[in-house]
Amino acid sequence: MTGQQRQPVDDQTVNYLTLLDKRVRWLSAWMVHHANHLRPARDKVKVGGHQASSASLASVLTTLYFDILRPEDRVAVKPHASPVFHAIQYLLGQQDVEQLKRFRALGGAQSYPSRTKDQDDVDFSTGSVGLGVAITSFASMVQDYLLAKSWLSEEQTGRMIALMGDAELDEGNIYEAMLEGAKYGLRNTWWIIDYNRQSLDAVTPLGMSRRYEAMFEATDWTVHTLKFGKKLEAAFAKPGGAALRDWIENCPNDLYSALTYKGAKAWRERLLADLGDGSDVAALLAGYDDEALEDLMLNLAGHDLALLQETFQGITDDRPHCFIIYTIKGYGLPFKGHKDNHAGLMNPAQMAEFRALNGIADGEEWDRFAGLDEETVTALQAFLDEVPFKACGLRRHQAARLDVPAAFPCPSGAEQATQVAFGKILNDLGRTDSALADHIVTTSPDVTTSTNLGGWVNQRGLFNRESREDVFKREAVVSPQRWAGTKNGQHLELGIAENNLFLALGALGLSHSLFGTRLLPVGTLYDPFINRGLDALNYACYQDARFMLVATPSGLTLAPEGGAHQSIHTPLIGMAQPNLRSYEPAFVDELSHIMRFGFSHMQAEDGGSVYLRLSTRPIAQPERVTDAQWQQDVVDGGYWLVEPAPGADLAIVYQGAVAPEALAAFEAIREDVPGAGLLAVTSLDVLHQEWSAEIRAQRAGGHVPKSHIRRLLGRLSPDAGLVTVMDGAPAGLSWLGAVCGHRVAPLGVDRFGQSGDVTDLYRTYGLDEDAILDAAASILLAR
Template sequence: MNAPLPAQSLANHAQDVIAELDDKVRWLSAWTIHNANHLRESRDGLKVGGHQASSASMATIMSALYFSVLQPEDRVAVKPHASPVFHAIQYLYGRQSLDQLQRFRSLGGAQSYPSRTKDKDDVDFSTGSVGLGVAMTAFASITQDYMIAHGALAPEKAGRMISLLGDAELDEGNIYECVIEGAKHDLRNCWWIVDYNRQSLDATTWDSMFLRFADIFQAVGWDVITLKYGRKLQAAFARKGGAELERWIDESPNDLYAALSFQGGAAWRARLMADIGDRPGVKALLASYDDDALAGLMTNLAGHDLGLLLDTFHAVKDERPKFFIVYTIKGFGLPFQGHKDNHSGLMTVAQMETFQKRNRVPEGREWDKFAGLPREAAEYEAFLAAAPFAGRKTERPEAPRIAVPGLAEFPRPSGKQSTQVAFGKILNDLARAGGELADAIVTTSPDVTVSTNLGGFVNQRGLFAREGRRDQFKDSNIASPQKWIMGPKGQHIELGIAENNLFLLLAALGLSGDLFGRRVMPVGTLYDPFINRGLDALNYACYQDARFLLVATPSGLTLAPEGGAHQSIHTPLIGMAQDKLSYFEPAYVDELSAIMRWAFGHMQDADGGSVYLRLSTRALEQPARELDEAQLVEGAYWEVEPAAGADLAVVYAGAVAPEAREAFELMLEDVPGAGLLAVPSPDRLHRGWTAGMGGTGSHVERLLSRLAPHAALVTVIDGPPATLSWLGGVLGHKVRALGLERFGQSGDVPDLYRAYRLDAEAILDAAAAALA
């Protein structure tokens, strides 16, 4: 019986195995890209791409993490351009198929950038729009803390939220908005690991930026850990002449270092001898390495030193956020390493043949998991099966469904009021009544909590913070309607004025079921025009299929005195165009109540999504009626049904309901039998129509079929006329579309509606023109 190996020997053995797997990861990622560009049939002649250089610079960092460091609870946002590395690692674990790799960047294959919804292997966070996946991990950590504080996640199940990012991503402004917010919320369990290869798509990056990054992140409470030199270089620095060599590298411009990395050992020797060869010990130090060894030494940066990475990552024991600046060479180990044009470069067929021989991969076995490695396949399989990451379940958790109150129990405020005010009352009533839905709701807003009518809910449910904080105004007996208790059980997460942060937090909260096994119901509010400021992050949240209720208010020209900067023009078209987001613009409270009730269910449906409400500050008298809620959520209903074969219908959405009704009633004498069509969701109505174009019919076709074939439609909305003008294409009716096509200005509603042709007179004029 063999004596057990000492711990150090076991550690050395594990490191050796990981190093061999790292070689395989680098090979598979490069081969996957090569296959897509050079071997797979190309029917359109377009370059497929795949970023071999960006993958190579990140490979060892990811190997260290996935083969040793990551625990099952950890979640990772992978650098977009390192997607092939991620897929290669998953393939070695048996969590990605050969077919997917062979179809990389083709329909149904592994995606160009990691995607939660499109990839078959388990992607934690979609990446691709640079910088957003980075910030997402911070908000996922805040979400994790919220889940722990509310008893939805055991503290021992807390994972690290890790972002792997390229240094060029640090140019993205949303990252710095995020770290400021993280400082407010006592961010923890978050690692950002920077692939500091000092090259972007266009060029080599500015020198000494690592100093600025370190300053910024230290200032907001992060531990900054800079890993620059591998252990071979550290050993060389300890020899005579080594201090001069270290000083030369430290002072070397990024572009010079990159160029020499591309040129190789002879070029390194010539330049070093010319610059510092006359200094004590340098000549002898350089002479102790042949050209290949010197090239290996000078490119021995920390990001390619597996042992250093493993020791560094495993040494972290505390929860403080960590910012790792890890020096790498872009394209490390590939023939174009360091070249300034290598970002989208591809190895030629001849270069790949050489690379294949260097990796000892037999021809015809390019896709074999362990071909060319020195051990038996069974040993690698056993090692991977025992790795901590292998303990992660392959299926995402299925969060229990949250019950939504029935129609009779769901709040429906009465009396003259705006949809914005009614929204706040509905949430406040839910909070007061309590129950499963109320307990699951978490609200958030970028410093507009009060002005978007969330104040009542926060008074009921409090602000979230990991530690309780006293309200000095309350303690000092200073009167305020905002009685906001701050502590771990609070259900509102307050944000600063940064819409990107709002959408990224909604994305993280909206993935709580998949990430942590328990669902929350996120509700986020902001001013409608400022959706534009966070639009990339909103698209990112929807692309991941995060589920949330977005309440944008106040909207449109109807926000009269605030002027053009605060009056949204085109947001309805955003709502209609955005996938996985259903846009509604209710005019009345009964519509709003039914939509919100539907939304809380839709956010949980397997084929559901998020919901966007465009609300108004305009107070309207509320009609006494019973709505057909099925028609409502399909997008439209006849407020006044037309006579069969009618010649005209007035169609409206949102706050212009009184003008539409007034014009409609005035025209009835001249056009008896006309109809008044309410469209609370142009989006749902349009999607139903396009989905039914195969001949199955649609809700809008059934509605409009009551009109004569030659009938006219006059559409009106406090938004782009294109929101409703498409209705003419359904059955070929003539359309006169009213709406906003110019920036607004300050005024009152009557003046602005008259100036921008949204009033009853404009509707009547449009009807007369349509019938002429």
């Protein structure tokens, strides 16, 4: 072990922890057993629940929640230890027994801890492998950001703690987060590794723990490797103990696991065979009967409550700490150590034996203190009542909403690109003296200037806990960018790792709940690279984090960069992703109003995050005076740029940067198709959501107001045709035909692009004026 200060063991606390550890292990196993063997299985599908993975981490979680954690600490629990977490919350009085009985069923305790779906005290949702670990480092950065702004006091700061299985260390996003943390100077973060050395399919090779130590130390973590419990350490001090220790240190993990499963006789036979029956080791082993020998060989650090308590209590600094804690997968269960135990379940006979070992009578399986005498129950309840972690009950904060002005700046200019306009709008906000501007925090994965955040950063500055000089300015090197960092700055500079961007946005977007101060995060990246961080984006949305994602440039409009930088299906991602409302405005006045709405939506109780798909393509801006109805239509997803005559036979529908081509085609066809309409879609996502809600309401049989898209398309003839066009997958708008039964000719990009200019690419991929006219002709001829 390195870098820790041992604290004296509190024997009474360890006695209580021992009782609670046994109860937690029982409840977590019973919860899974009940779900799989006792609850009616109507669809005959295995429920699952990871009894073995829960058992390996039970003692660590018991020590943390009942002794170490304080209300200010925030925890991401290993996904497969969800039953242990729910059992602990139940013992703390923060989980309902009916929830446990419905584990993995509708309305019950969730398979993996969930901020939005569990009723107990979940800080970070986990389940998407490795992401729950990595977000804790960004939550620590957010805490430091708030501390630097004096929106949080030192007394209110806590440790950001992640518990993970060792198999999660195969996930690359963990190491991306570690590198970002090293650049930032990460603090107040604990990562605790359940080093049981078994995954679903394999056993970890010998020596991996040393590689993990090296990687953590290389990124400035203090590493604590906890391998042996106190009983083993005591045995090592006896004659023959050094040889026993060497044998264990060099024993392959798969052999150790196999002997663990086989039990005491196998341990004795193998040790004597390898070390000799006439050695000091033989004499040492002779001092242990079979039960005691098995207990000794399974006495790894992760199951030694006294060792865990004194280790965690001994951490007094704010450095990031990594704990590699050796455990037995399935500890205390009949299939402990077996290579197939990851998804294994105790059968009824095994559970009956396990119940007897725990002193649980029939019918008392869910009792919090079954099998304990009254005096012990009274003392244990008094201990639980004083557990620091539950001192303030559920630790969710509320934060006041920030006022959003009735109108946002709208940059002027005959020709503009939405990306450039976004930067101008944000820059203009940065010049204001408002709480809204003060609580905006921007971040970007090394594309700050190329996504037009440079003006905002010049206004509001880079954030850095320690002042960082702009060396280029000091050296009189001319640059339009002021790149000095101070604690007053409002831009977090990230390396080029999109997973880190979305994890940072997730942590920033939970600040109001985690820390009690509302932040309004704005993150920018190139639209095609949403795919590189999509798992982390989904994870942030699943937790209901609130942020504004600005993805630009998009589609074929990033023309010279070629197919590798051109996005095709991101509009479908925006359409399908829950808790993320996506927009793709064509014009600057639309963008201005959508941004104003977005900052309100991010704060609304029933709101969410916002995704803006923007373009670098300059297009002519309409000269118009807008009203409240137009503004509402823009937010609701679309409006008639040119209204059709009642019963019209044709409409051209476009979204985003293809507006000039749609408008040119419309002007060319107006004389031949009198009364045709031109529909501007600002959000296919919002239109589709409301239409889907209308359909669900119809099925329910209640009063059904018409959806916005049905009202818009209702002006057309029932047998009218629609030509839809967008710089993205044509499926994004092709569903419009299902709204009122119109025939659709969908145009879009359905294959990888290539380098060129927008004119050539739109012609090549069928998005130009001629392609729209051809589609209109074909759909009219088919009538």
